[in-house]
Amino acid sequence: MRVAFTLNGRNVEAETEPRILLVTLLREAFGLTGTHVGCDTGQCGACTVHLDGRAVKSCMVLAAQADGRSVLTIEGVAAKGENGGESLHPLQTAFRDHHALQCGFCTPGMVMSGLDLAAHLDSPDETAIRHGLDGNLCRCTGYRPIVEAIAQCIREKG
Amino acid sequence: MYSGEGLMFPFDYLRPQSVAEAVAAHDGEERRYLAGGQSLLAALKLRLAQPTALIDVARLPELSGIEAEPGRLVVGAGTTHAALAECREIAALARLAGSIGDLQVRNMGTLGGALANADPAGDHAAGVLGLGADIHTDRRIIAADDFFLGMFETALEPGELIVSVSYPRPRRAGYAKVRNPASGYPVAGVFVAETDDGVRVAVTGAAACPFRLTQFEMALAGDFSVAALEGLGVPAGELSRDLHASAEYRAALIPVLARRALGQGGEG
Numbered sequence A: 001m002r003v004a005f006t007l008n009g010r011n012v013e014a015e016t017e018p019r020i021l022l023v024t025l026l027r028e029a030f031g032l033t034g035t036h037v038g039c040d041t042g043q044c045g046a047c048t049v050h051l052d053g054r055a056v057k058s059c060m061v062l063a064a065q066a067d068g069r070s071v072l073t074i075e076g077v078a079a080k081g082e083n084g085g086e087s088l089h090p091l092q093t094a095f096r097d098h099h100a101l102q103c104g105f106c107t108p109g110m111v112m113s114g115l116d117l118a119a120h121l122d123s124p125d126e127t128a129i130r131h132g133l134d135g136n137l138c139r140c141t142g143y144r145p146i147v148e149a150i151a152q153c154i155r156e157k158g
Numbered sequence B: 001m002y003s004g005e006g007l008m009f010p011f012d013y014l015r016p017q018s019v020a021e022a023v024a025a026h027d028g029e030e031r032r033y034l035a036g037g038q039s040l041l042a043a044l045k046l047r048l049a050q051p052t053a054l055i056d057v058a059r060l061p062e063l064s065g066i067e068a069e070p071g072r073l074v075v076g077a078g079t080t081h082a083a084l085a086e087c088r089e090i091a092a093l094a095r096l097a098g099s100i101g102d103l104q105v106r107n108m109g110t111l112g113g114a115l116a117n118a119d120p121a122g123d124h125a126a127g128v129l130g131l132g133a134d135i136h137t138d139r140r141i142i143a144a145d146d147f148f149l150g151m152f153e154t155a156l157e158p159g160e161l162i163v164s165v166s167y168p169r170p171r172r173a174g175y176a177k178v179r180n181p182a183s184g185y186p187v188a189g190v191f192v193a194e195t196d197d198g199v200r201v202a203v204t205g206a207a208a209c210p211f212r213l214t215q216f217e218m219a220l221a222g223d224f225s226v227a228a229l230e231g232l233g234v235p236a237g238e239l240s241r242d243l244h245a246s247a248e249y250r251a252a253l254i255p256v257l258a259r260r261a262l263g264q265g266g267e268g
């Protein structure tokens, strides 16, 4: 079957099979390997992308379910500048400022969930941010710097 | 071509445009509806099922939207847990939906899928049973009291599609659960409501199937307060025992959760 959707702002098409997962399509058809597979069972959140603006686990979504919709991956988060350069999104900068990544395996998923939280939380409430990160596991940082980075991003949006 | 190929058994994918088309596409046996996929895809990955086709109902217009009617709230079966958590019409229901799984699961998983799946620890079971909701399908209306038959077993006929759920607005209601820290599923969850038709208390996560606590309901009917529950308990006999909790622990949790749910006590 063929699927067509918006991927990081571009219209794309790919040949796939109904049982192929969105994460597999992103990584193998489009080479977007920033979206990681940690568990493949919906537990770890490393595969988190946005589907129509909301964070979902792309290992728990069929590529077919994205047909006609809009997908954002970590590769589409930084703003494209002139001369092909990119400038980090404020949340990515906040991750750097707060040392919110160590090995980096969880980071793409954390940023994608963090963007959803930054867009939908009204205040940088720690409990709410931690509840919002229930679906993202990190083995390195202890979470505190990640929570602080997301809180900073929410504060900056005012 | 793709490396994930060996994972799930192959199936066809259909995306009908209306309820009538979806129901016509279902053969009653080998095909399955697909909503958010948050339970079904997990089962398919484990090769626990081998449907010949998935019929995607997530975008059907008839299954979408939340409508406030006088005395009732009608929620489309395709409504995500996240959308229900953001809906302020019935606060206890929003709190329940917001407690499910995690952010990503709530963004994909739907009310209809959760009810049809009938996980013994499903949160929505407590909401529909605790409020005495009506489950509207493509062919009839099923009262919550008649819907859950057993573990992963409902009154739905093969190929029957949930279209919406009509909740009566409670005067007061609350929901409290003890979350499994890994999954978010309730080890036990209690929904307490005072509606125009009386008091209802529903428990999920504690047995093969959600159930009502009539003794608690009678006690609360005269006095909708924590004090009315004084001395009431639940026998461990029929409750689940698994790696998460013993039956005795669940029996001890239920009155505590009922008191917490009452304590939220606020407007619906």
Ligand SMILES: Cc1cc2nc3c(=O)[nH]c(=O)nc-3n(C[C@H](O)[C@H](O)[C@H](O)COP(=O)(O)OP(=O)(O)OC[C@H]3O[C@@H](n4cnc5c(N)ncnc54)[C@H](O)[C@@H]3O)c2cc1C
Pocket: A042, A043, A060, B032, B033, B034, B035, B036, B037, B038, B039, B040, B041, B042, B057, B077, B078, B099, B100, B101, B102, B105, B108, B109, B110, B111, B112, B113, B114, B116, B117, B119, B121, B122, B123, B124, B160, B161, B162, B163, B183, B184, B185, B186
């Ligand atoms: C990590 C994780 C944590 C979770 N934690 C919780 C939790 O804490 N509490 C909780 O309650 N749930 C939890 N869930 C399950 C979640 O709520 C699912 O969203 C829900 O069980 C199924 O909804 P769905 O829309 O994804 O359905 P699907 O997975 O698409 O379908 C489930 C079943 O319902 C059928 N179906 C779907 N829609 C309809 C319909 N409209 N009419 C008839 N049949 C239909 C399908 O054929 C299938 O058999 C969790 C899931 C995951 C992956």
Ligand code: FES
Pocket: A036, A037, A038, A039, A040, A041, A042, A043, A044, A045, A046, A047, A048, A057, A058, A059, A060
């Ligand atoms: S890889 Fe998808 S949740 Fe772990």
Ligand code: FES
Pocket: A100, A101, A102, A103, A104, A105, A106, A107, A137, A138, A139, A140, A141
């Ligand atoms: S930075 Fe290593 S898993 Fe999070």
